[in-house]
Amino acid sequence: MLLEDLQVVLKVAEFKGITAAAKSLNMQTATASAAIKRVEKALGKDLFVRTTRQLRLSSAGERYIPQCQQALLTLDQAKKNMRDDLDVIDGELRIASSSDFGRNLAAVWLDEFLEAHPKVNLKLSISDSNIDLYRDSIDIALRYGYPSDSNLYGFKICNVPRLLCAAPEYLEKNGTPKHPHDLAEHNGLFYQLKDVVNDTWRFTREEEEFKIRVLGNRASNDGDLVRRWCVDGKGLAFKSCLDISEDLLSGRLVKVMPEYKTTMTELWLVCPSKQSITPVVRLLRDVFKEKCAVILTRLVNQGLLDKKDIV
Numbered sequence: 001m002l003l004e005d006l007q008v009v010l011k012v013a014e015f016k017g018i019t020a021a022a023k024s025l026n027m028q029t030a031t032a033s034a035a036i037k038r039v040e041k042a043l044g045k046d047l048f049v050r051t052t053r054q055l056r057l058s059s060a061g062e063r064y065i066p067q068c069q070q071a072l073l074t075l076d077q078a079k080k081n082m083r084d085d086l087d088v089i090d091g092e093l094r095i096a097s098s099s100d101f102g103r104n105l106a107a108v109w110l111d112e113f114l115e116a117h118p119k120v121n122l123k124l125s126i127s128d129s130n131i132d133l134y135r136d137s138i139d140i141a142l143r144y145g146y147p148s149d150s151n152l153y154g155f156k157i158c159n160v161p162r163l164l165c166a167a168p169e170y171l172e173k174n175g176t177p178k179h180p181h182d183l184a185e186h187n188g189l190f191y192q193l194k195d196v197v198n199d200t201w202r203f204t205r206e207e208e209e210f211k212i213r214v215l216g217n218r219a220s221n222d223g224d225l226v227r228r229w230c231v232d233g234k235g236l237a238f239k240s241c242l243d244i245s246e247d248l249l250s251g252r253l254v255k256v257m258p259e260y261k262t263t264m265t266e267l268w269l270v271c272p273s274k275q276s277i278t279p280v281v282r283l284l285r286d287v288f289k290e291k292c293a294v295i296l297t298r299l300v301n302q303g304l305l306d307k308k309d310i311v
């Protein structure tokens with residue numbers, strides 16, 4: 001019995017359909033169907049009950065699938081343990097990243113990583129949606145904010161201040177806000193997650209705090225698009241300093257209201273389990289830490305960040 005056939009069986013059970021399972025495995029439906037038949041023939045039992053409209057597990061399938069899943073996990077873990085013992089930098093790596101950071105920073109760093117380690121194969125998922133590391137079969141995710149799931153394992157990469165920014169052309173045309181209350185006269189560009197628009201921005205100066213709800217005519221669930229709108233002079237945006245670092249250093253964007261402190265976040269590399277922390281993952285963790293430290297130091301040296309905010 002082939003391991004590949006068993007993997008097909010598990011996917012069919014997960015998706016409750018052969019076509020959807022085949023699509024997720026990048027194979028033809030007929031190939032997946034043949035794999036199921038081989039496994040059922042070897043077992044002498046039908047694992048699925050098929051009708052014209054649906055497919056469900058048989059009683060034999062309900063008993064077999066959990067044990068099959070555990071067996072494959074054990075084999076996969078044994079393979080990873082062997083690699084860990086040898087410190088081999090190879091295999092497939094499935095990474096998820098937010099749109100802005102992933103497209104403009106992580107993708108470039110990963111290109112360099114693959115050139116240095118040609119035996120590593122990369123699958124990069126770029127999305128600002130909340131990724132389920134278990135459901136979406138992700139090895140590691142680069143995400144802003146402290147991991148809220150206690151079952152996940154993670155490494156903090158760095159502190160990341162958020163900055164209020166705008167294009168010089170926008171400020172020349174609309175004026176530069178000096179106080180948080182001045183934002184009422186400006187157009188905000190917002191990141192939106194599902195139905196929640198992040199249009200409330202927070203600032204502090206000395207001991208005074210400001211919570212400002214900003215009006216604007218653009219919102220998107222793609223952080224990179226919000227950045228592009230800002231660079232094109234469409235309004236003010238509240239962005240991670242990493243995401244806009246090259247725009248700030250090149251002058252395409254400028255920091256607005258620098259006297260006011262803005263909210264801080266963190267960049268984390270998150271894994272679904274301790275077993276996911278392979279030599280490749282540890283090496284990438286170090287790469288991301290080094291690359292981010294270089295960017296943050298450049299921003300500090302240009303007076304765009306306070307050094308104490310990134311320590």
